[in-house]
Amino acid sequence: MSDNSVNNYSRATFDQVMVPNYNPSAIIPERGEGSKIWDQDGKDYIDFAGGIAVTALGHNHPAMMQALKDQAGKIWHLSNVFTNKPALQLADKLTQATFADKVFFCNSGGEANEAAFKLVRKYANDHYPDQGKSEIIAFKQSFHGRTLFTVCVGGQPKYTKGFEPLPQGITHAEFNNIESLKALISDKTCAVVMEPVQGEGGIIPADPEFVKSVRELCDQHNALLVFDEVQTGVGRTGYLYAYQGLGVTPDILTTAKAMGGGFPIGAMLTTDKIAKSMGVGTHGSTYGGNPLACAVSSAVIDEINTPEMLNSVKEKGEKIRTRLEQIGQKYGVFESVRGEGLLIGAVCNEKWQGKAREFLVAGWEQGVMCLVAGLNVVRFAPALNITDEEINQGLERFEKAVAAIS
Numbered sequence: 001m002s003d004n005s006v007n008n009y010s011r012a013t014f015d016q017v018m019v020p021n022y023n024p025s026a027i028i029p030e031r032g033e034g035s036k037i038w039d040q041d042g043k044d045y046i047d048f049a050g051g052i053a054v055t056a057l058g059h060n061h062p063a064m065m066q067a068l069k070d071q072a073g074k075i076w077h078l079s080n081v082f083t084n085k086p087a088l089q090l091a092d093k094l095t096q097a098t099f100a101d102k103v104f105f106c107n108s109g110g111e112a113n114e115a116a117f118k119l120v121r122k123y124a125n126d127h128y129p130d131q132g133k134s135e136i137i138a139f140k141q142s143f144h145g146r147t148l149f150t151v152c153v154g155g156q157p158k159y160t161k162g163f164e165p166l167p168q169g170i171t172h173a174e175f176n177n178i179e180s181l182k183a184l185i186s187d188k189t190c191a192v193v194m195e196p197v198q199g200e201g202g203i204i205p206a207d208p209e210f211v212k213s214v215r216e217l218c219d220q221h222n223a224l225l226v227f228d229e230v231q232t233g234v235g236r237t238g239y240l241y242a243y244q245g246l247g248v249t250p251d252i253l254t255t256a257k258a259m260g261g262g263f264p265i266g267a268m269l270t271t272d273k274i275a276k277s278m279g280v281g282t283h284g285s286t287y288g289g290n291p292l293a294c295a296v297s298s299a300v301i302d303e304i305n306t307p308e309m310l311n312s313v314k315e316k317g318e319k320i321r322t323r324l325e326q327i328g329q330k331y332g333v334f335e336s337v338r339g340e341g342l343l344i345g346a347v348c349n350e351k352w353q354g355k356a357r358e359f360l361v362a363g364w365e366q367g368v369m370c371l372v373a374g375l376n377v378v379r380f381a382p383a384l385n386i387t388d389e390e391i392n393q394g395l396e397r398f399e400k401a402v403a404a405i406s
């Protein structure tokens with residue numbers, strides 16, 4: 001049991017004091033260890049949600065704790081009037097580990113994408129002036145953040161509704177349909193934006209052939225290719241970044257979520273040539289490159305970017321998928337299970353259309369936390385270092401939850 005002052009707060013307090021844009025569970029988690037979470041009543045849960053693909057090393061990881069403590073005793077914040085060692089070190093690691101030569105730091109995925117979308121317009125202006133090369137093509141069902149620009153690039157009209165007038169010059173092609181992109185792309189296109197696996201849209205992996213053709217079309221039209229790896233990045237798919245498993249290199253990559261393992265940070269990665277369009281004064285962020293965030297993120301990258309960790313992600317992903325397929329068949333609830341590495345979606349069958357959230361709620365009852373991705377997909381995005389024991393226990397609890405509602 002926790003102390004009284006904490007227990008005086010409940011889900012009802014949320015309705016009193018918070019803007020009603022979320023509808024959180026009545027459970028109020030208090031403490032975590034690895035892939036286990038305890039709520040304020042002491043009940044435990046296996047965490048297959050990972051704070052929406054964020055806590056990639058689970059809760060209370062010693063390397064992250066140490067990095068945070070060490071940096072907390074040195075300096076917390078400077079602003080970009082000064083640079084700092086943790087930021088330089090992290091940028092050095094990211095550029096060594098990827099195609100990128102240059103890094104821009106910010107605090108979230110939406111901000112990383114905002115920077116990327118501003119940069120593609122600016123780059124086109126710098127290199128192809130007065131040619132109206134300003135159109136951005138993204139994909140239907142995609143998700144790129146919640147700022148006004150990023151909801152417009154995102155392919156889910158429900159997120160722009162009511163916020164008009166909207167930024168212009170954005171169109172949406174069908175994901176995994178190259179003819180649809182061909183019909184839209186032209187020399188007026190400054191960039192094509194895609195997620196290697198659509199996350200919020202329902203855990204839909206891009207077909208490798210499709211990705212190669214997207215790259216070719218971009219090259220034909222001098223359009224930049226932006227990979228939004230906010231959800232797929234930092235080991236989630238069994239590669240440090242998903243592009244590394246696809247054999248296609250983007251021009252700009254955005255990363256956040258797991259990058260800080262739970263500490264807010266995001267980044268946009270790009271090449272020397274493209275980075276030149278973001279000269280002094282063109283863009284910025286007060287917190288971007290914050291020493292605490294960068295120190296923690298460095299520890300996260302060190303832990304995750306090893307062949308052992310990345311291979312284990314593929315193996316664990318396979319194991320969870322197989323079990324979910326069995327559960328889906330046994331209880332007649334899922335038509336398929338898809339995804340890459342530890343980003344997994346169990347797709348509701350005909351009978352369970354629109355009811356993914358029921359599995360989530362039933363899971364809480366049994367002591368397991370999952371996610372949804374849209375109305376029809378139950379999503380699993382556990383810590384990459386989740387143990388076999390935690391996986392087994394979590395899946396047993398999930399099966400009980402499925403049994404209880406089916």
Ligand SMILES: *Cc1c(COP(=O)(O)O)cnc(C)c1O
Binds near residue numbers: 143146
């Ligand atoms: C979560 C997500 C974002 C938005 O990130 P925030 O940190 O919430 O701003 C953008 N793109 C993708 C693919 C995401 O999954």
